[in-house]
Amino acid sequence: MxxxxxxxxxxxxxxxxxxxxxxxxxxxxxxxxxxxxxxxxxxxxxxxxxxxxxxxxxxxxxxxxxxxxxxxxxxxxxxxxxxxxxxxxxxxxxxxxxxxxxxxxxxxxxxxxxITTRREHEKKQKEIVKQINELSATLVPLLDGIAILPLVGSIDEERAHQLLTDVPIKVQTQKVNCLIIDFSGIYKLDSIVTEHLFKINHVMSLLGVHCILTGLRPELALAAVQLGINLEGTLKMATVKDALNSLGIIFTSDSSK
Incomplete structure (x- = not known):
């Protein structure tokens, strides 16, 4: 019924x-x-x-x-x-x-x-993202005036913008005159993010910092061309090791010892 x-x-x-x-x-x-x-x-x-x-x-x-x-x-x-x-x-x-x-x-x-638990989770997530963003803008010093900027993981527009903001400040603070920007660890990019990242190279040149780009995959190079980004005057190497060798810093691998 x-x-x-x-x-x-x-x-x-x-x-x-x-x-x-x-x-x-x-x-x-x-x-x-x-x-x-x-x-x-x-x-x-x-x-x-x-x-x-x-x-x-x-x-x-x-x-x-x-x-x-x-x-x-x-x-x-x-x-x-x-x-x-x-x-x-x-x-x-x-x-x-x-x-x-x-x-x-x-x-x-x-x-x-x-929604207290959800808010706390969102807050923790924001803190984690902030820490990741801060780490992603970390310059690894090698010798006086030489540092590496390793770009790792999936970079979104917010993270790319933070890099563009933070890296020039850190370069000046650490008195870097040669910066190796390594793209080999990036696995996800869109056109906006790509443009932001290549702008770092342009900003460095305006600051008088010599840049070497390493780890550029074909799709990144193609994206740069499509965006009209001119990399003619920028030194490009396959790996960070190649870049260091070009600067006269020879790294011998364990296998060759």
Missing amino acids: RENISDIDYQQVMEYALDPLIIHSNHKIIYVNHAAEEFFRGTKEEIIGASPLDIFQETSKEAIRMRIQSAYEHPAELIEETIYRMDGTTVNVELYCHPILMGNTKVIQTYVRD
């Missing part, structure tokens, strides 16, 4: 939902489910009757007030906010609200989702 959807007890559906749910009208909370009690660290009796604006920071309240008002007409967009729990602690959340009918009265139902 097919069940009639009108027989579903929606209050039970809301009560046992895993995400905190709040129903409010005219800036007054009239219902919270069990998940909301646990999330806000308070009882229904403590929460019901309060204003939903009370959980927001002062700087956000006016915008939230307008958002709630417009939500009576149509669902509001998903937003991220920092809100207060009843014990005064703060938490990062996603908020989504929409109008529903309670009897003949239109009220607002708000979903709250804790």
Whole structure:
């Protein structure tokens, strides 16, 4: 026998939902489910009757007030906010609200989702990317005035821009007058990134720094030509070892000992 959807007890559906749910009208909370009690660290009796604006920071309240008002007409967009729990602690959340009918009265139902763990993960990821970017702009000193810039991994536009910004500063700080830029460790590039990387060579020449490019694969050389980058006056070698040999620094491999 097919069940009639009108027989579903929606209050039970809301009560046992895993995400905190709040129903409010005219800036007054009239219902919270069990998940909301646990999330806000308070009882229904403590929460019901309060204003939903009370959980927001002062700087956000006016915008939230307008958002709630417009939500009576149509669902509001998903937003991220920092809100207060009843014990005064703060938490990062996603908020989504929409109008529903309670009897003949239109009220607002708000979903709250804790995104603290996601934010912490995103923060760690940004720190890792920052560290990688900093390492990618590291100049490896060899002798006085000579250093290598090893380009490694997948370089996106942000990382390429940081290289273009950081490398000239480090070259001047370390008093480098000959820079070997090694492309052999790069495995992913697009045209924008390629242009940024070859601009480093141009900036070095403006600073009076002699550049040697090594590890240029055919596709990189072709990309440079297609972008109209002129490398005629730049020394190009197959490997870093070849570049060092051209500078008179002879490295003998273990196999030849």
